[in-house]
Amino acid sequence: MTDITHHTPDALLAAYAAGTLPQPFALVVAAHISLCLKCRAAFEAHQAIGGIVLEGFDAVEISPDLKTNVLSLLDAPDQESDVYARTGVYPGPVMQALKGKPPRWRRLGGGVKQNILSADESGSVRLLYIPPGQAVPDHTHGGLELTLVLQGSFSDETGRFDVGDLEVADEDLDHTPIADYGAPCICLAATDAPLKFNSVLPRVLQPLFRI
Numbered sequence: 269m270t271d272i273t274h275h276t277p278d279a280l281l282a283a284y285a286a287g288t289l290p291q292p293f294a295l296v297v298a299a300h301i302s303l304c305l306k307c308r309a310a311f312e313a314h315q316a317i318g319g320i321v322l323e324g325f326d327a328v329e330i331s332p333d334l335k336t337n338v339l340s341l342l343d344a345p346d347q348e349s350d351v352y353a354r355t356g357v358y359p360g361p362v363m364q365a366l367k368g369k370p371p372r373w374r375r376l377g378g379g380v381k382q383n384i385l386s387a388d389e390s391g392s393v394r395l396l397y398i399p400p401g402q403a404v405p406d407h408t409h410g411g412l413e414l415t416l417v418l419q420g421s422f423s424d425e426t427g428r429f430d431v432g433d434l435e436v437a438d439e440d441l442d443h444t445p446i447a448d449y450g451a452p453c454i455c456l457a458a459t460d461a462p463l464k465f466n467s468v469l470p471r472v473l474q475p476l477f478r479i
């Protein structure tokens with residue numbers, strides 16, 4: 269695998285370890301951690317710190333359910349390696365979201381395809397398939413967007429993103445990601461708000477495709 273140069277920001281790792289990250293972003297961070305030893309180590313450090321903080325609250329009563337759940341997790345050490353396992357292009361957490369089946373692509377035009385994994389008021393997360401040299405429609409963001417490269421690579425105004433790289437974009441970034449030549453680019457992308465496209469046609473199509 270190529271070296272990962274764009275990592276998960278520490279604040280997102282901390283939020284993920286604390287369980288406060290909305291599900292669409294949690295899936296992208298989980299997938300990045302499964303590919304990136306550096307961020308996995310940082311995430312596990314956050315988890316350990318969280319555990320120490322919890323130990324400090326010895327007056328807090330723990331429900332029997334929580335105790336059982338924690339104990340059953342401790343009894344299943346193999347689960348962790350399953351979570352990080354990769355099936356072809358797709359990291360373990362993405363395979364779980366796909367329920368072990370191949371993606372069901374829907375065409376967006378220009379050869380670009382998507383498979384929405386989940387979409388609700390907390391945001392949406394999808395797989396995107398972008399043919400070499402093809403641009404994802406130009407858009408600005410109403411909120412946060414995380415994009416993780418699973419196959420191929422793309423470039424935009426901020427740099428080049430290879431397999432395992434995570435791009436963090438917010439409402440200030442007006443960018444045009446273009447898939448590099450080579451293998452088609454497959455990405456996992458999460459947003460907490462609908463994307464606002466700058467050209468008229470995609471804006472008209474937006475409600476249809478829930479972009």
Ligand SMILES: [Zn+2]
Pocket residue numbers: 272274275276300304305306307308
């Ligand atoms: Zn990383």
